[in-house]
Amino acid sequence: MSTQREVDEAEIRRQVHKIVEGLRAKDLEGLKRPYAKDVVSFDVEPPLQHVGLEAKLKNWANVFLVFESVTYEVRDLTLAVGDDVAFGHAFARLSGTLKDGAATSGMWVRVTYGFRKIDGDWLIAHDQVSVPIDIQSGRAVLDLEPSS
Structure with a gap:
């Protein structure tokens, strides 16, 4: 018999998987489902924060302007689940075929999620x-991979 925490964790994992599915299908409507209307996103694209669902969806729409086909991976998702809040972290990589036909393997980024029920x-x-930065040069380090 599953505990409530196990049920909640499974639901949260399904929400993250909806992002994977929505990106692969280039489905902005599907990408609305896992986010709160008032989501605050500290994404890799400027500005420093994106506030609200429409701002978050604009970031994903920008991906679709650049990519002909999208592959999105989430690896090592770790969750801590409470009664009505949870947090998690993972590695994620966006890759695929660009509009000009070039294939890109993308880069691994670090993702932290905050969930509310x-x-x-x-x-x-x-x-x-x-993404990590090299402190001395101030440049992003984009060629790192998660350990297996």
Whole structure:
């Protein structure tokens, strides 16, 4: 018999998988489902924060302007689940075929998720995407891979 925490964790994992499915299908409507309407996103694209569902969807729409086909992977998703809030972290990589036909393997980024249980649904209320930087040069380090 599953505990409530196990049920909630499974639902949160399904929400993250909806992002994977929505990106692969280039489905902006599907990408609305896992996010809270007032989501705050600290994404890799400027500005420093994107506030609200429409701002988050604009970031994903920008991906579709660049990519002909999209592959999105989430690896090592780790969750801590409470009664009505949860957080998690993972590695993610966006890759695929660009509009000009060039294939790209993308880069691994670090993703942190903050979830809230709203009207019985686990929704992403906050996400942060980052890449490590080389402190001396101030440049992003884009060629790292998660350990196996």
